[in-house]
Amino acid sequence: MPITRRAFSVAAAATLAAPAFAQAKLEKTKLAIAVGGKAAFYYLPLTISEQLGYFKAEGLDVEISDFAGGARSLQALMGGSADVVSGAYEHTINLQAKNQFIQEFVLMGRAPQIAIGVSTKNMAGYKTLADLKGKKIGVSAPGSSTNMIANLVLARAGLKPADVSFVGVGTASGALAALRSGQIDAMSNTDPVMTMLEQKGDVKIISDTRTLKGTQEVFGGPMPAACLYTHAEFVQKNPNTCQALANAIVHGLKWLQTAGPSDIIKTVPDAYLLGDRALYLASFNKVREAISLDGVIPEEGTRTALKALASFDPAVKADKIDLAKTYTNDFARKAKERFKA
Structure with missing residues (x-):
């Protein structure tokens, strides 16, 4: 894939600067990363770091496997076919409630970037959340x-998960087709899919966490989202490898701070544009502020996530979760210092 002159100069500068940061020997250089819906903006920092060669610059040989949604990529980690997941932070809390310990070690998203919209065709008379009872809601994966x-x-409107039917539709063209063909009545999904449906008049947005303001309104505080996480034991045994991964991601976050829309278009695979370059760029501008600046997860955000999960999942008991074991900022802070993010 062609790399922009600007991107090349950034990558070249990083390579030249590498000796200043003598890296400890990596415990593991070949890594399998699982991700659920790689084309979504939710995972843009992962794609940027991959496309600009930042993983390779850290001495890593990374193979990224794309799944239909975050639950599937988590299954890959638990089943042993992935070393690390690029996924949502809240999975670390959910699993601890089941006495399984996984740990976040670099943050990519500081807002969930997920919007919920109702079909203007199937639910033209929509008035309140209660109208969703008995309806089919599309999600990336159950x-x-x-x-x-x-x-x-739904819980805020007194509805339980069992009051609706959730349908896995992915995060790309399949999701667009499912909504437009009338297979589902509403959708909870990421961008660029939601902006494309919104701008074409296919959905009416009823809840939006694509901005920091919208996230504050839905959750009452900051809500960490996309991150790299793995087994806590893997982090303990492979600190240099985890540092290299965090370096690559924070390097990508630093690049994204100043990248223009044309830089993004030239760097991501064409398939990610879903056939509409203008709408893809409109989506990027909408979610840009939701991307982490430095890879560090805010402590307040971990508390917000726990409170949110405990509000609708009876298996998650807030007083039984040790949040300190769900994340570490050690690697992100070192990477932040190195790249001045």
């Missing part, structure tokens, strides 16, 4: 972050 956000919003 159990994924898009599903969790929908559960939270």
